[in-house]
Every structure is written in structure tokens, then in C-alpha cells.
Amino acid sequence: MDLITLKNIKMGPLIPNGIITGDWNFVIAILVGIAFGFILEASGFSSSRNIVGTFYGYNFVVLRVFFTAVIVAMVGLLYFGYFGWINLSQIFILPAFWPSMLLGGVIMGFGFLMGGFCPGTSFTAISIGKIDGLVFTAGLYLGIFMFSESFPLFKDFYNSGNLGHVTLTDVTGISASWFAFAFVIIALTAFWITMLIEKKVRKKITEYKF
Amino acid sequence: MKTQQKNNYRPNYINPYLGGVLLGLLVLLTVYITGRGLGASGAVKSTVVTTANAISPTLAKANDYLGKFISSDHSPMYNWLVFESLGIFLGGLLSGIIFHRIRKPWVEHSPKITSKTRLIFALLGGIFFGAGSQFGRGCTSGAALSGSSTFALGGVIVMLAIFGTGYAITWLFRKLWI
Numbered sequence: 001m002d003l004i005t006l007k008n009i010k011m012g013p014l015i016p017n018g019i020i021t022g023d024w025n026f027v028i029a030i031l032v033g034i035a036f037g038f039i040l041e042a043s044g045f046s047s048s049r050n051i052v053g054t055f056y057g058y059n060f061v062v063l064r065v066f067f068t069a070v071i072v073a074m075v076g077l078l079y080f081g082y083f084g085w086i087n088l089s090q091i092f093i094l095p096a097f098w099p100s101m102l103l104g105g106v107i108m109g110f111g112f113l114m115g116g117f118c119p120g121t122s123f124t125a126i127s128i129g130k131i132d133g134l135v136f137t138a139g140l141y142l143g144i145f146m147f148s149e150s151f152p153l154f155k156d157f158y159n160s161g162n163l164g165h166v167t168l169t170d171v172t173g174i175s176a177s178w179f180a181f182a183f184v185i186i187a188l189t190a191f192w193i194t195m196l197i198e199k200k201v202r203k204k205i206t207e208y209k210f
Numbered sequence: 211m212k213t214q215q216k217n218n219y220r221p222n223y224i225n226p227y228l229g230g231v232l233l234g235l236l237v238l239l240t241v242y243i244t245g246r247g248l249g250a251s252g253a254v255k256s257t258v259v260t261t262a263n264a265i266s267p268t269l270a271k272a273n274d275y276l277g278k279f280i281s282s283d284h285s286p287m288y289n290w291l292v293f294e295s296l297g298i299f300l301g302g303l304l305s306g307i308i309f310h311r312i313r314k315p316w317v318e319h320s321p322k323i324t325s326k327t328r329l330i331f332a333l334l335g336g337i338f339f340g341a342g343s344q345f346g347r348g349c350t351s352g353a354a355l356s357g358s359s360t361f362a363l364g365g366v367i368v369m370l371a372i373f374g375t376g377y378a379i380t381w382l383f384r385k386l387w388i
Contacts, residue, residue: 013245020243026293032240033297034304036248036351039236041305043229044221047318048332052387055380061226066355068230073237073359080242092246094347094357096364101353104346105371108339112376113383115335118350119343120250122336123295124302129313132332139336140254140343147341148258151275158345167361176361205388 012086041124048116048125048132055113057201060194067187074180093165100158115139222309237359244290247356251343253295255279259286275344291352320387331386346371 014020020028043065044050053059080086112118117125117136125133151158163171168179223229237247259279262270263286271277279286306312319328343349346368348357354372357365 029293037298037301072234107342109375111339127302143340
């Protein structure tokens, strides 16, 4: 009985496997986006002061949402693969151009602390009427434009150090389950420690309401 | 009276762990359906490509970077991430309506800085984030969240670099926030 039910679940990813045709692609994109935007706004990510609280210790909502999402998705993917619901070799793995991506992350870190948003969260800030969200998004546009215009200057750097579409397992030989396990432990530890930090820091902050 | 009310206002956000579980399930579902995760900066990139191409097609095609994303059979706006980002805006609107958070346009900032300072740094932050997301092959959504969730080395590098840098430079920008 169980086996029959399991077999009725189509092997994903559905669109690459032709189970859902490409015509549905954009409908799915909008629906996924709506769910994404809803979760971001409902969690409080439409406020830059909530987001940056993660770095100053007064509100760790970003860390909680982000780490929970990563461990749920990681463990979920492994189970989907184990049950034969998804062919893990077909999913897109971000290529690792490590020097450029490391620099990109550092630049984004600066952007995060100055702007208080990341791209997705700034869109939801616009939805509820935040001018700072709109200005941040305008900045994104300018930043990408400036990057494109000056691209010849760092083209070689941008394309350097390509390790290919590699996973942590490809690089280390350690199985994905161990990485998922490690992430779960790290996340749970972080949830506990940040809860203690938050309690202490909040006593000193009066301007911000929770 | 009004200020008093404003100061006592506590937004009713959902539990962050519930938000995280929902977001994780959404990443999982999206990968199950499309074979890829979520994204956000890609839509802004498509907008840059489209406007550059509209203003000067010759220059846009000649640009080493933008030229890669121009195709003769469809507009760069006809792209999965553009539709998804439109959805992000609509989803934010929906949540804003449900939880009564929609207001007339305003600038949120720490009481210790002015609106003008906030907006200048919001613009600068956007510029940095936009440029950084191109070096990083994605932002917090596409690279850090979806990349790490699929065990991609690149995703983990971007995640650690964003948050590591964020924590390393808190002192520099503290006056903007606390």
C-alpha cells in the first residue's frame, strides 16, 4: 500500500522532467513569488530595523528564519531524494567562482549594513509603503548598471577560480547527510545563544519596539 | 497622544521559526517543481538589461556583461525571476493587508538619524548590494539561501561572506541603527 502511494508521486524536478510543461512556468513563478513575499513580510523583513537587529543583537529574526529555512530545505531535499521523489542530480547547483563570489559576499555585507535590506526584502518593504525600500531598490538598479558598465575592468577576476557546479560533498567527499546534520546542530546552538544575547541587549535599547 | 500610540505599536509578526519552516518548505517545493531555488536580484538585472537595450541596443549588445542576457527571440523581462519578483511584491502586499501594516509612504529610520541620512544610506546600500550580487552570482535569496539549501559550495561561500562581513563591520555603521 505504502509503496503504491510512493510510486504515484512523480519524479521531480517536474518542469525539467516534462511532467509540468513550460507553459505553466510563469504562473508557477508568480505563485512562488507571492508565497515568498508573504513569508518575508509576515516575518517582519519589510522593516530594515528588524533585519539589522541580527547584527546588533536586539532582534535575531533574520537568523531564526534563515537558518530554519536552510535546515528544513536541506533535510527535505535529502528525504525527497531518498524516497525517489526528486532526482538530485538534475537540480541546479550554483557554480563556485570562489574569488568573485567571496568578494561579492563581502560587498553585499556592506550593502546589508548600510541599506538594511537585501533585494527580496526591499521589494516587500515597497509593498507596504516604505520609501527607504524603494530607494534601496533604485540603488540595486544603479549598482548592477555600474557593475555592467565597468565589467571589462574585472572580467578576468569575475571568471577566475571556477570550481564548477560543485556541492560540499563534491569538494570534501563527506556525504550530504553529515552536512545537513552539522547545519542542524549549528542552527540549534545559534538559536539558543542568540536568545540569551537578545535578552541582555534588549534591556539597554529603548527606541525600538518589538 | 499620537506619538504615544506610535511608540506603543507592536507589529504582530508571525513566529520566526514558523516563518523559517514555511520558507524552507517553499524552497523545497520550488526545487521540486523547477529544479532551481528562489531569487530576487535577477529581476533587477533583467530590468537593467531591458532598459539599456531600449535606450541603446548597440551599446547594450556591445557590453560584455549585458550582452550575455540579450536574446533576439524574447525580451529579457520574459524571465522566471521577473515574474517571481512581481509575486514577491504582491505577496508582501497581501501580508501587509492581512496584518494591517500598509501605510502612506514613509521612511523608517532610527530616531537618532534623519530621514535624509536613512535614504542616502539606503541608496548606497542598494548600490553595494546590487554590484555585490553580480560578483556573487546571486543575492541572499538565490545564492545564500537557495545555494546553501542545495549544498552548493558557492552558496555557502556567499552566505558566510555576507553574514561574516555584516558582523565584522557592525561598529562602522552602528550610528545608523542603535
